[in-house]
Amino acid sequence: MRLDVVTIFPEYLEPLNVSLVGKARARGQLQVGVHDLRDWTYDRHNTVDDTPYGGGPGMVMKTEPWGDALDEILADGYEAGARGPVLVVPTPSGRPFTQELAVELSERPWLVFTPARYEGIDRRVIDEYATRMPVYEVSIGDYVLAGGEAAVLVVTEAVARLLPGVLGNAESHRDDSFAPGAMANLLEGPVHTKPPVWRGRGIPEVLLSGHHGKIARWRRDEALRRTTAHRPDLIERTAPAAFDKKDREMLSILGWAPDPEGERSGRFWRRVEDVEE
Numbered sequence: 001m002r003l004d005v006v007t008i009f010p011e012y013l014e015p016l017n018v019s020l021v022g023k024a025r026a027r028g029q030l031q032v033g034v035h036d037l038r039d040w041t042y043d044r045h046n047t048v049d050d051t052p053y054g055g056g057p058g059m060v061m062k063t064e065p066w067g068d069a070l071d072e073i074l075a076d077g078y079e080a081g082a083r084g085p086v087l088v089v090p091t092p093s094g095r096p097f098t099q100e101l102a103v104e105l106s107e108r109p110w111l112v113f114t115p116a117r118y119e120g121i122d123r124r125v126i127d128e129y130a131t132r133m134p135v136y137e138v139s140i141g142d143y144v145l146a147g148g149e150a151a152v153l154v155v156t157e158a159v160a161r162l163l164p165g166v167l168g169n170a171e172s173h174r175d176d177s178f179a180p181g182a183m184a185n186l187l188e189g190p191v192h193t194k195p196p197v198w199r200g201r202g203i204p205e206v207l208l209s210g211h212h213g214k215i216a217r218w219r220r221d222e223a224l225r226r227t228t229a230h231r232p233d234l235i236e237r238t239a240p241a242a243f244d245k246k247d248r249e250m251l252s253i254l255g256w257a258p259d260p261e262g263e264r265s266g267r268f269w270r271r272v273e274d275v276e277e
């Protein structure tokens with residue numbers, strides 16, 4: 001996979017040399033280009049921003065440096081279609097970045113990131129490149145960062161670990177929270193390692209039993225417990241068919257019941273106390 005990042009803070013992307021992403025680069029599984037947007041400015045002050053049309057606070061990133069930078073980067077290997085690049089635009093007004101989206105991006109050969117600063121990039125830049133390639137405007141959460149570089153690191157790490165051969169153990173992401181399949185709407189439960197007792201705290205006996213079926217069931221129950229506690233919204237919108245009989249028993253123990261109106265409302269489960277209100 002090829003990644004290009006255009007930024008006014010190239011040094012912010014240094015972590016792309018470290019750990020999993022750094023190793024994937026060293027092995028040639030990822031080709032990363034980090035480009036300084038100011039290389040495409042031609043005035044004495046290397047200006048990349050200007051005041052917003054319509055007034056208001058803050059500055060807006062100018063069209064010309066972004067356009068020249070993207071044209072030059074894309075000229076090296078651009079083709080339209082599935083083998084071509086996609087533009088990833090970090091913005092708090094984008095669609096939420098999810099594991100599903102990470103999987104989708106991991107299937108593309110080339111991602112071009114445009115992390116902004118100030119109040120963002122002049123809209124015409126995004127509209128212009130949307131005529132040449134798919135554009136993903138993504139938000140990494142409901143908060144506002146000072147710039148998009150941290151979002152690029154987040155997206156890159158989530159995507160890179162899905163690439164074939166990047167994780168030592170290809171099974172590692174199968175059980176992750178949000179992983180497609182059985183865990184699609186569940187958070188992963190707790191994990192433990194040696195020693196078996198630490199500061200008087202043992203580990204759940206079932207994990208020592210060697211009984212794969214019981215261990216899998218315990219993990220599933222813990223995933224349900226954690227998801228109901230931390231992300232009840234994920235349980236609510238899971239169709240009942242995704243849960244087996246034991247899941248449903250556990251959900252009942254945790255105080256959840258199927259919502260009879262679920263098919264109509266899309267909210268399939270409710271806390272029993274909410275039903276009784």
Ligand SMILES: C[S@@+](CC[C@H](N)C(=O)[O-])C[C@H]1O[C@@H](n2cnc3c(N)ncnc32)[C@H](O)[C@@H]1O
Pocket residue numbers: 089090091092093114115116117118119120121138139140141142143144145146147148149151
């Ligand atoms: C100060 S923010 C601009 C916020 C903009 N005024 C708004 O409210 O949408 C500057 C840049 O940081 C990045 N950014 C901030 N929060 C982000 C988030 N939650 N997800 C992704 N990128 C974000 C984007 O690149 C954004 O253009």
